[in-house]
Amino acid sequence: MRELRIVMAREFRERVRSRAFFVSTLLLPIFAAGILLVPILLERATAADGYRIAVVDGTAAGLGSRVTAELIREAAVDSEASIDARYLSTPADLVQDSLIGAVRSEDLDGFLVLGADLVDGGPAVYHGRVVTNVALVGRLERSVSEAVQAERLDRASLDPATVAALLRATRLQTAQIPTDDGEAGTMSSMALAYIATFVLYFFILLYGAQVMQSVHEEKGGRIAEVLMSSVSAPQLLAGKVVGVGGAALVQLIVWIGFVVVAFTQRDRVATALGNPGALDAVRFDFQGIFLLLLFALLGFLLYASLYAAVGAATRDMQDAQQFVWILVMPLIIPLILQVQIISDPQGMLATVVGWIPLTAPLAMPLRMGATAISAFEIAGSLLVLAMAVVATSWLAGKIYRIGMLSTGRRASLAEIWKWLRTA
């Protein structure tokens, strides 16, 4: 036990001390926050300038003035970028060239041409320097549609306000039903489950590779030869996996800390983004996070011991590629099936991948995010996973004992099988 602790402490300390660890632990959340916030802030910055648009009205009904008024009104209501809309009743073919000139000289952002038969289903065309601005095009489309609808209602002698009241949309709300044993959905936010799955995937790949790299270092540098006179192979393996896992856990907890801080400050964040109350719907539950960490931990242990075994059986990273894909495959399956798992979390497929130890660490958080999973199933999945961890550790320990000390040659699958039987 003493040796195990010493090996573990070394792995943990060497990792946590490294600059790469410090940088990724602190900079990644800042980077992630940047990715989320920068586009919003940039959008607000450009929006402040507003758009300048000419509306060329070719309709007999003078629909253009309605469209213009609608554009200006909407901008005022939704606190979106203002639109400075100029109304022109001159026929389009007469003014088109001068308008194009105005756009080129950047006096205008673009112009909207309303065809003569617009009310009867004819086209409205927006000519602009940039036509890929989805927000602007969407607003133009909405304004034109509303003006046209209002005109059509007028012609049918219907009161627009009455029709609007009659056609008011119904909001469908969702409410999760707890299971029989009173277990409510353990992860209230689907988004959290999504993010958690990706973070977990990333963690297992990254830290699994680190375990393997560490094995290669000890093997290639003949450090293993010295170590094995003081430490047994299973101890060395376990110390390595747990030590690296500890470092991973520290990083994960720091990141969760960032999320919790961001969560407590969500009112301030939303207000700063000019949309108070927008993040009120975000919920957070600590039981969910605890279960998530548990799946993450067991998932890591499972894959890390397999990675260590691959490291022991191979010479270097390049050599290891032939086996690594076998490990990555089951990890990718839940990601590929994400949509199916979320849309039918109690279905056959989701249930099966939730019980298979290799896929459960990613699949279960997804299922738990999508619906209430019974405590029995969660506990069962964790138990099977834990048993698999014990089994793979034992297996990896055997490969480790022989693999660590055979250098130079690459082992074939057949050879590893032989090791397993003889070790």
Added chain:
Amino acid sequence: MQPTLTLRGVSKRYADHVAVESLGFTVPAGTIYGILGPNGAGKSTTLRMIMNIIARDVGEISLLGRDPAEHPALLKQVGYLPEDRGLYRKMRVIDTIVFFGRLKGLTAREARRRAGEWLERLGLGEWGNATVDTLSKGMQQKVQFIATVLHDPPVLILDEPFSGLDPVNQDVLLDTVKQAKEAGRTVLFSTHIMEQAERICDQICIIAEGQKVLEGGVREVRRQEAGNRYQIEFETEPAGLDSLLHDRRRFDRAVRSNGSWEVDLTDGTEPRDLLIELTRMEPTLLRFVRVEPTLHQIFVNRVGAAATAHRKGQVADA
């Protein structure tokens, strides 16, 4: 006194060649024992079998009275220096040494104290906080050596401990090994540099192509291997010596070198009679000694240039 280490009929066969064949030798307690041999002779394979790093095919190994393969805990009483350096490149020197020391049972504090002393002693006092990869090869070698001896084990097994060291540092390490012996430790080390072995070994075992060529105390081996070659030296050369030494019935060979003579006696010639004859000559006889070959000469004679050449092209994985 029970020998520290005994090997009997130990063999290791790889798919394409025999690394060690039916090897046996005994390392008495409190001695420095050298395993000598050309590259690829099976030295490292032998040491690694003792350390239970690789399994032997057949044979018996007894370390401190027990088989290390059955009692791996025994190996904690051994300081093992592998042939290739085994250090974590990105780890600090002091941490590396403390880590290995703790694995051998020292407390962190004790390991740190001893590490500091050893670093000073081997001239690395300034380097404790440097990472291993910033050290020169020779310095890394010394760090590895410190990690090997830090827990002051009763047995040291050193695989080519002096390779990669400059002569000054070789001497430093040779002295350290000698001191370990004086403190009652047993040292087993491999080398292909005979001068080193000659300087510190009490006993040697020469192996080639996995087999023992000869074994014994350095003095006895040299005596045994000495032929009928004698060195004769006078204050000034007496008249008649030249013609005496060129008597083909008594001498196979007589060569003058640096003011003395080196002669090979024929089988029928008694050294005792020759000595009496020489002492009667004027002026005084200064020196009459049997010339013992150096280990290097013995090695070359016994192992032969042929074996070395034969082995050259092969993978030195042994």
